[in-house]
Amino acid sequence: MTRTLACAALLLMSIPGPARAEGAAGLAFGAAAVHVASAEHELRPLVGLWGRLGFGRGGFAEVEASGTRRIEDGGVVQVDERWARGALTVGCRTGPRALEVAVAVGPALTYRDTVVVGEDRWRATALQAGVRYRAGLLLPLGRRWEVDLLFGGASRRRNHDQELVVQGGGRW
Amino acid sequence: MPRLALRPVPAFQALPMLGLATSCGEPDLEADRYLAFQREPDGYEVAPRLVGTLEDLATITGRLGEVRTGGILLYENDGSMTLDGDRALDVGYDVQDGVAVPLDEDGLILWSFYGHLEDIADQLPALGLDGDVFFPLNSAWTPVLPDLLLELLPKENAAYATGGHFFVLLDDLFAKDVPLVANAGVIRHEFGHAVFHVLTSGGVHRRPPFAAADTSVPSLYYSSLHEAFADTFATLSLDAPDYFEDSLPMTSRDVRGDWTIDQVETPEQFHRTAGDDPLALYDPYPLGTVFASTAWDLREALGDPLEAWAILLEGTRIWVDLSTPDNAWALLDAWVAAAGQGVAAEALCASIETRFGDAVLVETCP
Structure with a gap:
């Protein structure tokens, strides 16, 4: 999978495009499919912040911070699971300016913080490193705004999470 | 809970994992306790x-067996079931003051399941059963199920795979105070199936008398007796006549109810009404609950669940030796025979007369 993504990125970067060094930043909303102990993927809401800086012919670096939360509040126990993820990815985009295709890959850190409230209150935390990957469509809205549709994921130990987000923001 | 039930291919698992992941914050494995749902008197x-x-808390592996995830459940030609393609669990957790705390709810539920299994193992000698016969007993969490009807709603269930000798555990569709797999009574019910299978088949890996797909009258009686025995094991070993209520409102399974044979459909009646309809399904639980309620009446009369269990287990062994595994009415005779004389036999006979009436003639009752 890593090799496939790398090859795809190199292929896309080799396609000539207009030189641009623009930046963009904004908010992201979507749905995360989070890998849990049972090997299931649980669907959860996701919100995030992102910033992108272009370089060269279609290259870009992107930083993201996103989070999910799930509260299971039963009569016997409350389980409050919070996730936060930070990632730095490098990628490329290509295609007509009206609708570009982008792919990116890079390292990610996921912080998990779970509070279990039963007869007492317990807390579990973990910091898990992995590989982040994203792919999707970038749609400019005029000269100053854009909205993107991106599929992505990140590995954690032997697990992986995925998500589908719509992100919007301003360009400069 | 049926003897078998099923589940779908987990969504979003098409992408293989990237192989470069590393992990920070690996849990301190020196936990001497772990969080779990536990049943207390209140x-x-x-x-x-x-x-x-x-x-191993991460893979849920221990002397009693291992919980695996995924895979596909396969029906074998001999009527038993096997699991193929399953893999190890990876329960994330942290340790706080020596207590392992799971990072998500599934970990809590699956640890609770293992805890219930351990409670059963500890109690087996008092129940007159040999733990070496039943353990290790592995479990399959949310495997793919081969039965289309069950695959449509592969949730809210648990099962014991006869012949294959493993549990099938499914997750909940709706949140519950006590998730089904964390309900001690549900796990005991499934273990009760294992006990009945051993009694009627001769061993955990022996072929069951009837295949799961067999819908003949004898097979349906056998299914009902399976459910009856499983509920008898659960209610008496836990001394909880309504163990389901902690997870689901299900008064139809409360063995304190006034359930009688007149209220339920027998396999013969089912065959008459269903005819050749291939989609008709017999519900073995109502008839099973009438039997389990009779067992509970004995516990009420004796005031001791384990004394009642000992009589019913001995009676079931007598029945296995003298009858066939589909002869439901002979089981009642054997239970009374095992009760001997006195309060137990009188209580059983009174219960049989109330619940079965003229439908059954128990020769051992006066």
């Missing part, structure tokens, strides 16, 4: 319990 609580026989 209800359930989530509290630490001793690690005991659980040797």
Whole structure:
């Protein structure tokens, strides 16, 4: 999978495009499919912040911070699971300016913080490193705004999470 | 809970994992307790319990067996079931003051399941059963199920795979105070199926008398007796006549109810009404509950669940020796025979007369 993504990125970067060094930043909303102990993927809401800086012919670096939360509040126990993820990815985009295709890959850190409230209150935390990957469509809205549709994921130990987000923001 | 039930291919698993992941914050494995749902006299609580026989909290592997995830359940030609393609669990957790705390709810539920299994193993000698016969007993969490009807709603269930000798555990569709797999009574019900299978088949890996797909009258009686025995094991070993209520409102399974044979459909009646309809399904639970309620009447009369269990287990062994596994009415005779004389026999006969009436003639009753 890593090799496939790398090859795809190199292929896309080799396609000539207009030189641009623009930046963009904004908010992201979507749905995360989070890998849990049972090997299931649980669907959860996701919100995030992102910033992108272009370089060269279609290259870009992107930083993201996103989070999910799930509260299971039963009569016997409350389980409050919070996730936060930070990632730095490098990628490329290509295609007509009206609708570009982008792919990116890079390292990610996921912080998990779970509070279990039963007869007492317990807390579990973990910091898990992995590989982040994203792919999707970038749609400019005029000269100053854009909205993107991106599929992505990140590995954690032997697990992986995925998500589908719509992100919007301003360009400069 | 049926003897078998099923589940779908987990969504979003098409992408293989990237192989470059590393992990920070690996849990301190020196936990001496782990969080679990535990049944107390006044209800359930989530509290630490001793690690005991659980040797690996991440994969849920211990002397009593291993919980695996995924895979596909296969029907074998001999009527038994096997699991193929399953893989190890990876329960994330942290340790706080020696207590392993799971990073998500599924970990809590699956640890609770193992804890219930351990409670059963501890109690088996008092129940007159040999733990070496039943353990290790592995479990399959949310495997793919081969039965289309069950695959459509592969949730809210648990099962014991006869012949294959493993549990099938499914997750809940709706949130519950006590998730089904964390309900001690549900797990005991499934273990009761294992006990009945051993009694009627001769061993955990022996072929069951009837295949799961067999819908003949004898097979349906056998299914009903399976459910009856499983509920008898659960209610008496836990001394809980309504163990389901902690998870689901299901008064139809409360063995204190006034359930009688007149209220339920027998396999013969089912065959008359269903005819050749291939989609008709017989519900073995109502008839099973009439039997389990009779067993509970004995417990009420004796005031001791384990004394009642000992009589019913002995009676079931007599029945296995003298009858066929589909002869439901002979089981009642054998239970009375095992009760001997006195309060137990009188209580059983009174219960049989009330619940079965003229439908059954128990020769051992006056």
